[in-house]
Amino acid sequence: MPDPHAGDVTVVGAGLIGLFSAHYLLERGYDVTLLERGTAGGGAARVNGGWVCPARSDPLPSWGVVRDGVRSLARPYGGSFFLGARALPHVAGYLGRFVLSSGAHRFERSWDELDVLNRQTAGLIDELVEAGIVSGLQDEGFLMVHPTREQAEASWASLSAVSRRGLSPAPEPVVGRGELLELEPGLGEAARFGFVHRGDRWLDPSRLVDRLVGSAISRGARVVTETPVRAVRQRGSRVELATPAGVIEAGHVVIAAGAWSEELLRPIGVRGYVTPGKGYSFTVHPERPPRHVLRLGDTHVGVTPMGDRTRVLGLVELDGTHEGVHTERIALMKRQAAPYLTGIDWDASTDEAVGARPMTPDGKPLIGCVPGAERIVVATGHNMLGLSLGAATGVLVAAFVAKGPAAAVPAFDPMRFTRRHGLGSARARAHD
Numbered sequence: 001m002p003d004p005h006a007g008d009v010t011v012v013g014a015g016l017i018g019l020f021s022a023h024y025l026l027e028r029g030y031d032v033t034l035l036e037r038g039t040a041g042g043g044a045a046r047v048n049g050g051w052v053c054p055a056r057s058d059p060l061p062s063w064g065v066v067r068d069g070v071r072s073l074a075r076p077y078g079g080s081f082f083l084g085a086r087a088l089p090h091v092a093g094y095l096g097r098f099v100l101s102s103g104a105h106r107f108e109r110s111w112d113e114l115d116v117l118n119r120q121t122a123g124l125i126d127e128l129v130e131a132g133i134v135s136g137l138q139d140e141g142f143l144m145v146h147p148t149r150e151q152a153e154a155s156w157a158s159l160s161a162v163s164r165r166g167l168s169p170a171p172e173p174v175v176g177r178g179e180l181l182e183l184e185p186g187l188g189e190a191a192r193f194g195f196v197h198r199g200d201r202w203l204d205p206s207r208l209v210d211r212l213v214g215s216a217i218s219r220g221a222r223v224v225t226e227t228p229v230r231a232v233r234q235r236g237s238r239v240e241l242a243t244p245a246g247v248i249e250a251g252h253v254v255i256a257a258g259a260w261s262e263e264l265l266r267p268i269g270v271r272g273y274v275t276p277g278k279g280y281s282f283t284v285h286p287e288r289p290p291r292h293v294l295r296l297g298d299t300h301v302g303v304t305p306m307g308d309r310t311r312v313l314g315l316v317e318l319d320g321t322h323e324g325v326h327t328e329r330i331a332l333m334k335r336q337a338a339p340y341l342t343g344i345d346w347d348a349s350t351d352e353a354v355g356a357r358p359m360t361p362d363g364k365p366l367i368g369c370v371p372g373a374e375r376i377v378v379a380t381g382h383n384m385l386g387l388s389l390g391a392a393t394g395v396l397v398a399a400f401v402a403k404g405p406a407a408a409v410p411a412f413d414p415m416r417f418t419r420r421h422g423l424g425s426a427r428a429r430a431h432d
């Protein structure tokens with residue numbers, strides 16, 4: 001129900017989180033402006049895999065990922081994780097805290113906490129379908145393919161455990177190559193065993209971004225592009241935003257600047273260790289396009305059918321930068337995917353792109369008010385899950401703007417890393 005006394009809110013960043021936040025703020029009756037450094041969806045939004053996947057939205061830090069990361073470092077031309085040596089000074093704080101968050105107990109607790117958002121996703125996405133904002137949602141299931149029966153059965157057991165959390169049905173039985181080819185005739189020789197896991201869905205993220213922008217504008221929001229926000233601070237009951245065109249004022253500000261958020265957060269006393277984790281995607285044109293999302297063995301490469309395109313995605317690269325495609329990473333993904341797929345001219349790929357995921361050390365987002373500057377709401381750090389968690393985050397952001405710190409969800413407290421190290425409280429009182 002719109003609040004007739006709702007004020008004005010400026011959202012920094014027109015990526016997935018900024019746009020979902022704007023959507024739910026507009027529903028509550030706020031006067032919304034989005035300020036975007038580049039173009040809408042210019043961060044990781046349009047590059048991503050399009051998975052709306054509450055069933056598999058587990059936190060990244062776990063001993064399995066730490067082990068895979070160490071192995072990848074040992075074989076830099078074959079893994080799925082890349083750490084640039086020159087990036088170490090920039091990412092050491094993130095990596096150290098990541099390892100500390102990886103124990104089995106912490107992993108389970110963080111997953112339970114993420115499930116508070118995951119449980120809202122399906123219903124919210126269905127509402128957005130009805131509202132005409134989400135379209136082209138596909139739900140034929142994720143097809144997991146493996147070179148050996150043992151690997152397929154291990155993957156099946158792990159997804160059966162995931163299903164027991166109640167967000168997806170149990171995976172279908174493991175089948176051999178003949179049945180896999182009936183499901184997906186374009187599969188290559190390496191796909192010998194596999195199974196379908198239903199429940200999660202997918203869409204074309206560029207279309208989603210465009211529809212969220214269109215819907216926001218049609219409801220009176222302003223989307224101002226090519227306008228980087230350089231600093232944010234609360235002054236009394238208003239918030240000031242420094243931009244190249246001068247200082248802009250707002251009643252509330254939402255910081256949703258994705259992997260760039262740390263630059264705005266640190267000066268106001270929030271140390272979130274938000275670190276760019278670059279991921280790659282590109283388009284291929286298979287003779288027999290897949291109907292399912294494909295997960296290719298232990299490669300960490302995924303394939304998403306998106307209408308008339310097929311997107312290949314994967315890798316995590318920590319090189320301390322937000323942009324810059326390394327063509328050897330794309331070449332590696334192609335080498336990893338090629339044994340699983342036929343009828344693709346890999347040299348004819350298009351749309352090769354990189355996106356910076358906003359990574360946090362414990363794999364959970366930072367969502368909440370800044371202590372001492374409570375008209376500033378932080379909404380960032382969605383790691384590999386910004387599309388999947390976006391709608392539920394938007395609802396929470398609108399609650400923070402309406403209710404202030406009373407809406408707090410301790411699991412997503414933006415100050416959780418700052419407080420642990422005794423930093424920030426003085427600087428957070430940024431208003432005078």
Ligand SMILES: Cc1cc2nc3c(=O)[nH]c(=O)nc-3n(C[C@H](O)[C@H](O)[C@H](O)COP(=O)(O)OP(=O)(O)OC[C@H]3O[C@@H](n4cnc5c(N)ncnc54)[C@H](O)[C@@H]3O)c2cc1C
Binds near residue numbers: 035357
């Ligand atoms: C290859 C790849 C595959 C992925 N697949 C999936 C998937 O299948 N499902 C899923 O849920 N997630 C996926 N993700 C992750 C998802 O894309 C991110 O979690 C999500 O984009 C984060 O949303 P965000 O709004 O925080 O950041 P972004 O979407 O990056 O948006 C941030 C925006 O803020 C702008 N900005 C930055 N600084 C400023 C500033 N100072 N002033 C103004 N504007 C600013 C940027 O230009 C950008 O437009 C994937 C990511 C990658 C890279």
